[in-house]
Amino acid sequence: MGELKLMKGNEAIAEAAIRAGVDAYFGYPITPQSEVIEYLASQKPEERTGMVLLQAESEVASINMVYGAAGSGKKVMTTSSSPGISLMQEGFSYIAGAELPCVVANVVRGGPGLGTIQPSQADYFQAVKGGGHGDYHLIVLAPSSVQEMADFVPLAFDLAFKYRNPVMILSDGMIGQMMEKVELFDPVPRWTDEEIKEKCPWATTGKTSDRERNIITSLDLDPSRQEKHNHKLQEKYRKISEEEIRFEKIECDDAEYIFVAYGSSSRIAQKALQLGRAKGHKIGLLRLITLFPFPYKELNDMAPNLKGILSVELSAGQLIEDIKLAVEGQVKAEHYGRMGGIIHSPAEILEAMEKNIIGGKK
Amino acid sequence: MRDELYNELVKSENLVYKKTSLMTDNVLSYCPGCGHGTAHRIIMEVIDEMDMQQDTIGIAPVGCSVLAYEFMNIDMQQAAHGRAPALATGIKRLWPDKLVFTYQGDGDLAAIGTAETIHACNRGENILIVFINNGIYGMTGGQMAPTTLPGMKTSTSPFGRNTALMGNPLKITELVAQLPGVHSVSRQAVHTPAAVRKAKKAIKKAFEYQKENTAGATFVEIVSSCNSGWKLPPAKANEWMMGEEPYVPVLSTGAIR
16 A cells, blocks of 8 residues: 555645656646645655756746657646646647647636636636647546546656647646545656657657657648648547546446536535435436546437436536537536636535426426 | 869868758758858757767747758757747756757747746756847748847838837847856857858857856857848848948947856
8 A cells, every 4th residue: 555645636746746757847836736836846856856846937938848848758747727727728739739748737726817716617628629729639637536636647647658648637726725635656766868768769869870860840831741740630639539538437327317527526516416316316427537538429328318417517517518519419418517716515516406407307 | 184183172181161961951941141051050060060969959949940950950849939948948957968959030039938038048047049130020021020120121110110119129138148047148140251150169169068067058149131031132131231230330249248
């Protein structure tokens, strides 16, 4: 059994980064995730593993430091919260276009604009549909506990290097700030420079006489080649959609109604599920772990056996669009969620299920 | 007789110049008369002379030299507009034994990338920033740059840069020279053979410093002509660049720090 600790979600990400053998963290403080860089600074990562920690002048700079270092084959990451993530979109687009591995965590807060510093899930569209310019996808993981904040860091790097694609850990201010028991995985060593050259033959590690020069770019001015590159990216996303969908079904076997939720809303929905079951409602929960790729087929297959779906999200209703695409009208699906940093209670979620789905018309 | 002369001439001891293998054979995408080709060549010659090809990583910007990686036979990464010093920071921090340099134009470095430039220099990142200054946005067709001189005509200042409306040219090289993290700053040019030799020397000095030290940014500005953007024939562009009127009196060449 690994080391047990009581930690904030933000601290868990930071500790996991050191233990996962991450080479560098570049970041810029923003509430509610500044504990990530503060925790790292307190740990002297340069002494523990040789990990580089640098506070950049902006989120624009930190994502571009990540872009540069990722191009040289190193394991690098950054974290931020919604307004900072908006600034990083240019970088994500370049990193996705140049097919580089990196990990970024978004500890989402309420928006739009400067919004608020309380939890929100209103960055779903930005995370799963693109955010930056061009046809690209991030792989998006949604932790729902402090444990998963830690565990998803090495998982995110595995996926990032497997597919040479940026991976986002889409968290929120609640998961980032709350403290829970975490079982920490054992540290793995950072890759040596020789290992990097072997694992990442594409990286800018210096042109040797036995290979052509390595070029990291998202530019190709020839439209036919650029289209070919786009096809290649789409093929990769298709493969990811086939092989990397992750979700958890909770009490779905006999369920007539389900909540679909991720992150902190899935925790609250699980409590609402228990309250509903106590009242005799056959409710289940489909907890999404990957948001891209999305389990369209799973939901489509479940739909004929369901009487209704309530999407629960701290937003005006973003996840619900993918649910509706998935069920193709086979079953009623609606959204419930609070906005602007207000967190819904289990009772109000259950009430929404009872009024809008169970008692409502199909 | 002619064959004898030829055979005599091609002897290796008579060789006075050879294209460095660190320049690829790809045809340069620059306009005839542009300074980029010369600037590329002297940087590659220095890396070749230092035998550092396998230990150098370059960053290409956005602008005319966005395709620098097509011509420089080294590992390179292409940056988003203005972000090259941030990329270089990320690479150099993780590969401290490599030579890392950025190659940026004035729009890239002194407008959209001002923050990245200033902060990378101020942190003392041990990188070389090569700043190609031609006072204009070349690639997009000759618009006003942060470095466009007062009164200078561009496609977005067709009646000349009016400083009251459009602000003053930014002397970013002088600005960078004030920063404690910077080891050396110089302004060079590539419009005459003598200037090219001096510019190459400055590049070499900067790379040698980077190789032997662990901190301290080096910054070499190369004033370069953009005859297409300036609407001048190449020879006139060179004259204008270092003539009595604009560039030299405004921008004196040589070591600044």
